[in-house]
Amino acid sequence: MYELEVTADVLAMTAPGNANRRFGDGTSSGxxxxxxxxxxxxxxxxxxxxxxRLVRLVLAxxxxxxxxxxxxxxxxxxxxxxxxMPRSEVEDTVQEIFLHAFKKLDTLRDPNAFGPxxxxxxRNRAMDFHRKARETVEITDDLKSADSNVARAEEILAIIRLxxxxxxxxxxxxxxxxxxxxxxxxxxGLTAASVRVNLHRGMKLLRAKLGFEEGLHE
Amino acid sequence: MNNESDYxxxxxxxxxxxxxxxxxxxxxxxxxxxPLSIPENVSVGxxxxxxxxxxxxxxxxxxxxxxxxxLGVWLGWQRLQKGEPAPQARHESVAxxxxxxxxxxxxxxxxxxxxxxxxxEPYRSLPRPTLVAVRGxxxxxxxxxxxxxxxxxxxxxxxxxxxxxxxxxxSAKLNYAQKKTQELNQRDQVHNQHKIG
Numbered sequence: 308m309y310e311l312e313v314t315a316d317v318l319a320m321t322a323p324g325n326a327n328r329r330f331g332d333g334t335s336s337g338x339x340x341x342x343x344x345x346x347x348x349x350x351x352x353x354x355x356x357x358x359x360r361l362v363r364l365v366l367a368x369x370x371x372x373x374x375x376x377x378x379x380x381x382x383x384x385x386x387x388x389x390x391x392m393p394r395s396e397v398e399d400t401v402q403e404i405f406l407h408a409f410k411k412l413d414t415l416r417d418p419n420a421f422g423p424x425x426x427x428x429x430r431n432r433a434m435d436f437h438r439k440a441r442e443t444v445e446i447t448d449d450l451k452s453a454d455s456n457v458a459r460a461e462e463i464l465a466i467i468r469l470x471x472x473x474x475x476x477x478x479x480x481x482x483x484x485x486x487x488x489x490x491x492x493x494x495x496g497l498t499a500a501s502v503r504v505n506l507h508r509g510m511k512l513l514r515a516k517l518g519f520e521e522g523l524h525e
Numbered sequence: 526m527n528n529e530s531d532y533x534x535x536x537x538x539x540x541x542x543x544x545x546x547x548x549x550x551x552x553x554x555x556x557x558x559x560p561l562s563i564p565e566n567v568s569v570g571x572x573x574x575x576x577x578x579x580x581x582x583x584x585x586x587x588x589x590x591x592x593x594x595x596l597g598v599w600l601g602w603q604r605l606q607k608g609e610p611a612p613q614a615r616h617e618s619v620a621x622x623x624x625x626x627x628x629x630x631x632x633x634x635x636x637x638x639x640x641x642x643x644x645x646e647p648y649r650s651l652p653r654p655t656l657v658a659v660r661g662x663x664x665x666x667x668x669x670x671x672x673x674x675x676x677x678x679x680x681x682x683x684x685x686x687x688x689x690x691x692x693x694x695x696s697a698k699l700n701y702a703q704k705k706t707q708e709l710n711q712r713d714q715v716h717n718q719h720k721i722g
Contacts, residue, residue, distance in 0.1 A: 365569060366569060368569075370563065378558070381558070381561075394554065398559065401559075402559070402561060402562075409563055409569060410568075412569045413569055413570045454553075456550065457553050457554070459550055460550050460551050460552075460553045461554070463547065463550060464554060482544075482547050482548050482551045482552075483551045483552065484555060485552065487534070488534040489535060503534055506533055506534065507533065510544070513547075
């Protein structure tokens with residue numbers, strides 16, 4: 308029932324007549340909202356053209372351009388992996404995925420889809436990890452960090468990992484990697500509406516699981 | 526809800542303290558930039574072995590060669606089974622057609638006023654002298670011919686079995702090559718599976 312509530316709220320916010328509520332504080336004019344929307348679209352087009360250009364350069368033999376692609380998309384891959392794998396495995400796996408992507412870049416049919424493509428590779432790699440890890444020992448508490456902040460972060464991350472796939476990935480990209488909703492949509496290839504719904508539903512579930520009224524720092 | 530929603534969505538509007546708190550705590554796990562090291566010997570497209578890249582074409586070529594060989598062997602055995610001479614010898618043994626040799630078709634007029642009809646005569650109505658001679662020779666050596674024919678029949682049967690086995694092998698190899706090619710294509714392509722929302 309409450310999911311329906313959230314959906315209605317989100318739909319109300321994404322409705323064309325309420326565009327100012329999406330981008331402003333509710334009192335901003337329609338012209339301002341339109342301008343912000345244009346800016347967001349322009350930014351999206353810039354990212355698309357940048358990744359297309361970089362992919363083509365790499366295919367033409369420019370290895371340095373792949374470093375730029377790595378800078379742009381490493382946080383995305385890191386977030387996707389962090390939502391699914393133990394933190395200790397994530398750093399190395401990010402490197403492996405980009406190395407694999409570099410070798411297989413010629414199989415990418417649409418240079419504009421580099422983000423969704425490498426995201427899919429990351430999800431598949433995480434699934435492979437769990438398939439192989441079933442027979443091995445699980446990560447235990449003594450492997451967790453001694454730092455209290457990091458330990459608390461890992462606890463919350465563990466709760467996020469219990470959420471459905473779409474929610475946990477979007478929440479990690481937003482709360483851990485610090486991306487905004489539009490950035491998540493651009494990089495993952497999801498629609499903005501999907502990301503918005505995933506963020507709100509995921510946040511509501513997370514709040515319920517954490518019990519915010521008791522405070523996070525107890 | 527609106528302020529919270531805006532802040533959660535694109536970090537605009539009044540910050541939600543609870544979301545900010547979560548950002549602050551979880552931010553400790555954020556990606557720390559680390560240089561990507563790509564070995565010099567690694568290139569786009571990877572290192573594809575000759576065998577892997579040439580497998581489909583090699584398999585097709587091998588299949589065609591095996592089919593041609595099998596066809597040649599089968600035709601050879603068929604000829605032996607029928608006791609026919611080689612193509613050159615057969616041309617030499619056939620006597621040239623004489624002027625008296627009747628044609629396959631002849632013009633027949635049943636009555637003076639009728640339109641002449643074209644009647645097709647049976648091909649074997651008048652055997653040619655060479656064929657008669659061959660037939661006579663066969664009659665004389667009937668017993669020998671039967672024995673030889675029985676032996677050749679057995680050999681032909683064995684050859685047929687071998688040929689069928691070869692065809693089965695070729696078919697299996699072709700299927701394997703096709704399967705491998707499809708696997709390679711499927712492995713290299715990522716389809717629109719990223720829409721998880």
